[in-house]
Amino acid sequence: MIRRFLAIFRARNIEFVRDRSSVIWNLAVPVLLVLAMAWIFSEEARPVFKVGVVAPERELDSETHPFFSTRHIQFITVADETLAIRKVTRHQLDMLLDPTGKRAYWVNTDSPKGYILEKMLLGSGGTPLSRAPVSGEPVRYIDWLLPGILGMNMMFSCFFGVGFIVVRYRKTGFLKRLNATPLRAVEFLSAQIASRLLITVTSMSLVFAGMSTLLDIRMEGSYLLLFVVAALGAISMIALALVVISRVNSEELASGLLNFLGWPMMLLSGVWFSMEGSNQVLQAASQILPLTHILEAARAIMIDGSGWAHVASNLIVLSAMGVICLIAGAYLFQWRSEA
Amino acid sequence: MNATPILEVRDLRKRYSGVTAVDGVSFSIPEGVCFGLLGPNGAGKTTTVEIMEGIVDPTSGAVEYLGAPRDHRFREQIGIQFQSTALQDYLTVAETLRLFLGLYRRTADLDEVVTTCALQELMDRDNRKLSGGQRQRLLLAVALLNDPRVLFLDEPTTGLDPQSRRNFWQLVRKVKKQRKTIVLTTHYMEEAYRLCDEIVIMDRGTIIAQGPPSDLLAEHFDDTVLQIPAEDFSIPPEHFPFNVLHHDGNVEISVKDVDAAIRRLIDCGVSLRHLEIRARTLDDLFLELTGKELRT
Numbered sequence: 001m002i003r004r005f006l007a008i009f010r011a012r013n014i015e016f017v018r019d020r021s022s023v024i025w026n027l028a029v030p031v032l033l034v035l036a037m038a039w040i041f042s043e044e045a046r047p048v049f050k051v052g053v054v055a056p057e058r059e060l061d062s063e064t065h066p067f068f069s070t071r072h073i074q075f076i077t078v079a080d081e082t083l084a085i086r087k088v089t090r091h092q093l094d095m096l097l098d099p100t101g102k103r104a105y106w107v108n109t110d111s112p113k114g115y116i117l118e119k120m121l122l123g124s125g126g127t128p129l130s131r132a133p134v135s136g137e138p139v140r141y142i143d144w145l146l147p148g149i150l151g152m153n154m155m156f157s158c159f160f161g162v163g164f165i166v167v168r169y170r171k172t173g174f175l176k177r178l179n180a181t182p183l184r185a186v187e188f189l190s191a192q193i194a195s196r197l198l199i200t201v202t203s204m205s206l207v208f209a210g211m212s213t214l215l216d217i218r219m220e221g222s223y224l225l226l227f228v229v230a231a232l233g234a235i236s237m238i239a240l241a242l243v244v245i246s247r248v249n250s251e252e253l254a255s256g257l258l259n260f261l262g263w264p265m266m267l268l269s270g271v272w273f274s275m276e277g278s279n280q281v282l283q284a285a286s287q288i289l290p291l292t293h294i295l296e297a298a299r300a301i302m303i304d305g306s307g308w309a310h311v312a313s314n315l316i317v318l319s320a321m322g323v324i325c326l327i328a329g330a331y332l333f334q335w336r337s338e339a
Numbered sequence: 340m341n342a343t344p345i346l347e348v349r350d351l352r353k354r355y356s357g358v359t360a361v362d363g364v365s366f367s368i369p370e371g372v373c374f375g376l377l378g379p380n381g382a383g384k385t386t387t388v389e390i391m392e393g394i395v396d397p398t399s400g401a402v403e404y405l406g407a408p409r410d411h412r413f414r415e416q417i418g419i420q421f422q423s424t425a426l427q428d429y430l431t432v433a434e435t436l437r438l439f440l441g442l443y444r445r446t447a448d449l450d451e452v453v454t455t456c457a458l459q460e461l462m463d464r465d466n467r468k469l470s471g472g473q474r475q476r477l478l479l480a481v482a483l484l485n486d487p488r489v490l491f492l493d494e495p496t497t498g499l500d501p502q503s504r505r506n507f508w509q510l511v512r513k514v515k516k517q518r519k520t521i522v523l524t525t526h527y528m529e530e531a532y533r534l535c536d537e538i539v540i541m542d543r544g545t546i547i548a549q550g551p552p553s554d555l556l557a558e559h560f561d562d563t564v565l566q567i568p569a570e571d572f573s574i575p576p577e578h579f580p581f582n583v584l585h586h587d588g589n590v591e592i593s594v595k596d597v598d599a600a601i602r603r604l605i606d607c608g609v610s611l612r613h614l615e616i617r618a619r620t621l622d623d624l625f626l627e628l629t630g631k632e633l634r635t
Contacts, residue, residue, distance in 0.1 A: 180394060182415050
């Protein structure tokens, strides 16, 4: 028995080691992930309070107002005052300041952090600012997290549900057989996208309905718009997976590549925590990831009740990614493993 | 029969990173014949046929279909059975046939294809539960679904038991009767001899013989082979005026006059209990041309 076990054990190890691409990815993915995580969390102690400021970043100094020299507060410049006030009402910002324009501050009277920050502001001296109290219950973490979880699940479903299957078809010669028919690459890829889209959107809808009922999930906006976001998001991620595996013949390499793509997206797109206030480079990088646009749009619809106009840029980016990836996928697509 | 060959291959070459798989192959195939590419593994048969199918691009050379370069309509008009093909998991035979039926504009009558390939009893069976012979019948049916003008069969009976192989030959004969052109690659000389009207024999990427099997044999041989187990044959060579070859534990005696040879064997007291008399085969022809066995 041991002999047979060792024979299989040895053969599998040889197979793995000789598949160099898989070895590289198996080593590279964890290393790169650790480095990425180290970079994301490289800042020293995270600030205790988040304060939005309606002013250019260069003015966030003690000359503008002594409050800006207070430690352990993260000051975030905001461009849209209305949106920022809404975030204060939902406890996503602890306070909002406009030290040079309206010379006012907005604080949520229901927020303990807002209460402490107001005391600190008043005690810091400087030009007095007028008080603009707002009130509102905080957005529950689960309301914020659910779109992230569903988006992440959708991402892995799209990546592996399509990527693995196509690689297996290629490896076993099924694609070669299809290539012997009049079927074109774009037709094959479109059918794969449509099939996975149907599966993903249906399953996500069922999970969303179940979770909403069970956890009383907040839904302020349009279900139709949310459905469109989910559909475009799924298309863009399936198409992205098809580009990545367009020439891959090994399931292990496909797994490495898809994980390499999926994990950073999971971290940088704000599945678990908001990227607001994090490194500017990372925030910029996150904008090229489809999951970022799915989650931004879904949260805006579900939590803020945003409409078509507000999420239009997300929808455009997702559509463009889907079209570009489908064209690239069809161009790069290889029917045969040895061609 | 149309005077223009249905397929013409001209000076085909294919190189893979330092290895020449096909080296200047030319032949033409008249419409309605069963054309065989015969040769050992690695001879370049599959590469040649895959270039003809349009699956692989040649390094140089040309393939013409009905006197013109192949265009996008070519794949509508050919059927292919690869040496090994995986099918989509979890589909039944009927679902698999419907899948491929949906890929063509022009289609054959499904019931007719199912009957031709004897799949009636298997329609609801999962692909994965088919035996080797049943699977090859399904793959042949898939290749026939678009009512092809040319049918490519690449080593269709490799790995089948003798009975399944003979059953498959029967199916190919049925298809031949429909006047389809068949391009068959095989390393079974008997298969080529029984099914093909014309053959090319390939070795190391080149053609070493070409023509109808019977003509090729007549051209190279005018003798018959008597085969006797070596232990039954104890005549010193100087007392036996025929060409004798020791092979695989047997003695093969090449003779033009079978009666005279048998009389001589009886005179020499050789037991004829295990005597076999056979005509020359394509295996012999390959051996004659290359000095090596066909099934290598």
